[in-house]
Each structure stands twice: as structure tokens, then as C-alpha cells.
Amino acid sequence: MDDSNNPAKNNRGLYLDPRTKILFLITITTFALGGAGGRRVEMLAPVLCMVPFLLLITAKRFKTALVGIILLFASSILLEFANKINMSGLLYYLVLGSFGILSRFLPCIMMGRYLMESTTVSEFNAAMKKLHISDKVIIPLSVMFRFFPTVMDEAESIGWAMKMRGISLGGKHASKIIEYRMVPFMTCCVNIGEELSAAALTRGLGGEVKRTNICKIGFRLQDYFSVALCLIPWILLIMDVVK
């Protein structure tokens, strides 16, 4: 397993409260991906789009951040260019389809990735608890956090097994490639899931007492700034609607 997925040991850079990160994620998806708010927010969207990359830079993930920024800029310049020369027809649709989607989705995916990588399970739980969300929602979500690296591990091993059998896109069995990947994948995930829940139950998960959490989270100066930044587009949106 790659060490970069280790929130505990990694340099996490700027410390943000998990709640702030979630707010960022929601804001970016609403305004950069969803394009809500119309003209007023349009100016702010690029700023929001840059947020995940800045956060990645503070976490010393220079390569990922750089590639992301280049992709984002390249696609927006290309779109601009396409509009300028009045490109039309199939080519325009292709450019608009692929790069338009890329430039809109990329910041959101990056933000989600940063959220997953920089937050430990217990921080996430603590944040959810502070938002007064029920345990019935928190536990499945935290299991998802836990399951993500497992799923990657399993998928990697299955990929190796397929390579050794010569099942690849260029190979003979290309048409069945998804089936061959999914069958063992599902079996392994189900097995692990079953063992995992048994282990969790023997350690007292699901009791009636209120769970404690030893993780300390809280808002700091940078969180207030970030929240302020996120609030601007929301206020603009509300003003728009009220008017």
C-alpha cells in the first residue's frame, strides 16, 4: 500500500477541520460542477476550483497538484479557443464534451480525494458527531472510509492475476474483461466485509452506550477564513433567489 494514503503519518500540510473540508466539497460541487448561482458567482468559480490544488500543495503533493492545475488550465484555454474560432460540428461537441467535463469534474474529484486522504476515520467520526448526525449514518460512512484502501488492494491483486493469465484489453478475452474483474472482486469484498463486521462486533460496536471519541477537532483561524470564502457564493446565490 502506498504511504501517501496515510493520513496519520503523512505531512498533512494546512490543518483544516473535517467540517470545513466537507463544506468546501459541497461548495465546490455546487458552484463549479453544478454551475449554480449564474453570472454573479461565475467570477468566483475559478477561485473555488483552485482551492483543492492549493490544499494539495500544502500537503506537499506537488506532482498531483501540478498535473491537476495544468489539466485544468489547458482545458479551459482550449474551450475558450474553441469558442473563439467558432468551432462547430462533431469536433466541437467532442472538445466540449471531454474537456468541459474534465474542467468541471476535476476540482471536485481532487477535493474529494484530499478529504479522504487527509482525514483519519476518527477525525471524520468526531466531525460528524459535532454536526449531530446519528450513529446509524456515521458508522456506515466510516466503514466506507475503511473499505476504500481495502478495495484498492484487492483490485490490485486481481489486476495482477489477470495479467498473468493474459487477460487484457488487447488480448483474446477483451470483451469479458469487466466480468473477469468483477467476479473475484465481489467475492473478496464480501468475504472481507463479513470478517470485518464480525471483528467489529466482538469489540463492542453497536452497543447502547454513547460512543466516546478521543480525537480532538476544532475550528482554527484558517477554518474561519475558509468558511468565509465558502459563504460568499452561497450568499450571492440566496440574494439571487430572493430577488
Add this chain to the structure above:
Amino acid sequence: MIKFENVNFKYARSKDASLNNVSLKIKKGETVLICGESGCGKTTLVRMINGLIPHYYEGEMSGKVYLNGEETSKRMLYETAKTVGSVFQNPKSQFFCVDSRSELAFGPENMGINEEEILKRIDKTVSSMNINSLMDRNIFAMSGGEKQKIACASVDTLSPKVCVLDEPSSNLSLEAIEDLKETLLMWKKEGKTIIVSEHRLYWLKDICDRVICLNNGEIIFDMPMKKFKNLPDLKLREYGLRSVNENLSMTPLKSDLNNKDYITFENFNYSYKNFDVLHIDKLEIPRNEVIAIVGPNGAGKSTFSKCICGLMKGFKGTAHIGGKKYKGKKLLQKSYMVMQDVNHQLFCETVLDEITLGMDELNEKKITNILNKLGLKSLSKRHPMSLSGGQKQRVAVASALLCDKEIILFDEPTSGLDFYNMEKVANLIGLLRGKKTVFIVTHDPDLIRRCATVVLHLEKGHIVNSNIIGVRKEYEKEEEEYYGAAVSLCRQS
């Protein structure tokens, strides 16, 4: 402390009973070893103590299990969890958090213990188990031994009165087993009641005071360790048990090499994030022999095996086989790994489809031949996922044989196997000798003595010792004796 009264149990989707009229009493502070061949009901017994049966695994149960005077079936699981801590076989599926500190806190957090107390307990566990170096790390990046240590530590923070361990050493190297042994001795000193179900018995002879052996869900003997230790190995084989006084030396089988042909590996270097994982400039290995790769966790065994299979990205090493030079993708076509979790490599709907998947042209005769040889003939229409572990392993080997692979690699093929099944794997590997070059990554000295002809000892990415054709003196004779006994028993049954 624990009392079983005429307990019967049958899993929901199985025909045979897992436990048959079991009655036993375990006193407070006792340390009990539960042994027996695979499928004898060990795991079922353990699951009844920690309450997973009947609360999690469904089936028909009769009789009563008491824990501390209370019936487990009437107590909720989280109540039982306060008294019983469990460590399971598979290190990768028993931790719940991603980082080690939260993992240790997980149990006490569930109990609603206050924060200060939890922190105090974690500090105590960390110092008593000496795991400071493992704290605040990603558990996914740990070795099997380290994961198992974290599993024990997270049981320790709950400070239960009873600890049950279900085949905890299956995936561990000899070194890691020593660490586990120390933890158990510490718990024993603290007066905890310990129940261990195991196949590898040697490391428990100084820990457990009492041995219970199961067969087909029934207790066949229950004796003090003092007496059990002195049972002759022949007697143990009758029950499908491994030796108590296991010979831990990794000596290969004594035999003549088949031929003078060699495979030469060159430039087997691999580094990950500027850290040398593997560093072998040149290595000559006799072709068509069985080569065991041994060494502690993190020695580079799995990197080495992935390199042989051509699975590592950016790996530049080459292999010379029969005058031809192979590297990268070509190596991938020549080699096949039978993974530890065989489920990763079974893709098709029937065994027949599965083994013919990689073939260029269908050759009926060849297929029947191999099916017969591996005893898969009657299973050829079955779904691979419905087979037992050993059968799945054989299906994987069959598919490698039909693809004309030159090198077959086994990744810990005997972890968690009893004596008979281990012997079966050894025979299977023995079948391949002389036709294919077989590598086995293993921690199992028993297996090595039965089928390996070369032992490569890896440490920190270097070969520290290669033992080609070892010398066995007394053991050789002994082994023949056991083997004879096992064979005659198989015939009887």
C-alpha cells in the same frame, strides 16, 4: 469461567453438524489450546465463546454456553465484548480504523469509556507491549506480524478477562510468532483466561496448560500440556496434528538434482521511494527444481516473487531460461503465481472454462491428462468458487500447467493448514518437480522439508544463504515413518 453444556451446532447452509454434544468447563486463568484437523469445529467453538454464534453466524444450536455464569445467547454481543476479546486469523480484515492509534481506541470508545481513561489505557498497552514504533502509522502499510500485534494490542486496551485467538499464527513468520508468544505470556501472567485454536502447536507448549483436541465436532481428548508434550508424533498424526516439538530448521529435501540446466536471474534490483527493497545482481538457480524462499517479514520475499512474475512496474531485471533471455512482459508470459488468496485468480463459471482460459488452442488430451493428475476430473463442471481451498489451489495450478508456464510460484500455500492438507500441498508441488521450476514463498519448515530442494534465505533484499541440497540425517528416517502412517490412515478412512 466458561461452561459448555451438551452443545450442538449446525451452520445454516451446511449438511453436517459442526459441533456434536460438546461439554466442557474452563476455569478462570486457564490457558487452553484447541487443536484438530481443518473443519473439526475449532473455529465454531471459539465463535461460541465470543458470542458470534448464535448472534452473528446463523444456524441450529442446542445446549447452553455459559460465560461467567451467564448464558451467551441471552447476552447482547456488546455485553459479551466487555469480557471476551478476540484475535482472528486474517490480519487484514480485523482492524477497523486506518491508523493504529484510533484502532487501539476503537474498542474502549465503543464502550463509552471517558477520554482520559482511554488515553491512559493506550499508553499502558503501548508500553507493556513495546509497540511505540507502530503508533500513529497506517495499518495498511504494515506487515502481517505488525498487524497481528495491533490486533492483540486493541484487545489489550479493552482489558477483557477472557482472550480467544482463532489461528492467530497462520500468516506469521517464525519471528512474528515469537512476538505473539510474548504477548500471550504477558496475558497469562495477568491472570487472563486464554483460549487459542491453532494448527501450529510448537509455540504454544510453554503457554498452554491444557489441550483439547476435536474431531468431527467431538472432543476426542482433553489432557494437560505436560502429558500432551510427550505424545509421540505418530500419535499426533492420527489426529491430523502437526508436531509439538516442531523442527524449525529450514532444510531442503535431500535428493539429486534432475539436470544440470540453470535459470539465471540478472540485475534483480528494485527500489521503492529510494529505499532498496531488492538487491540481487546475479542468481543462478537449478531449473525444474523446487525452490523455497524464506526470510523474515519485510525481507523482500514478495517483491522478489513479483519481480520473477514480471509484475513490478519499472523493473529491469532479466531471466535466462534455456538459452533465451526474458524480461518484463515476456517474463509475465512465462510465469504464474498461485496467490495466497486464490479467490483473486478464479474468473470463470466452471472449472473447465477456468483452466482453459489462457490456452491458445484446445487440446482435449492434454486437458484430460492434467485434470486426472490433479484429481479435478469429477469437479470439472463445478463453479470454482464453490470448491474448498485446496481444490481452488489445484485449479489455479492446473491453469498454470495448461498455459505452458515455465515458472510457477506459490505464495504461502500452507498458511492455516493442518497436517494432512499441508502434506497434500507438498505432494502437489512434488508432482511439478522436474517439469517446472517452482518457487514457494513460505514460513512453513514442515513444507520445506517435504518438497523443497533449494532454500533461498532472503534478508533485507539480499540473498544471505542459499542451501542447495541439504543434508538430513535422523529426520529423514523419521519423516518416512510419519508419511507411511499418514498414508495408511488415509486408506483406512
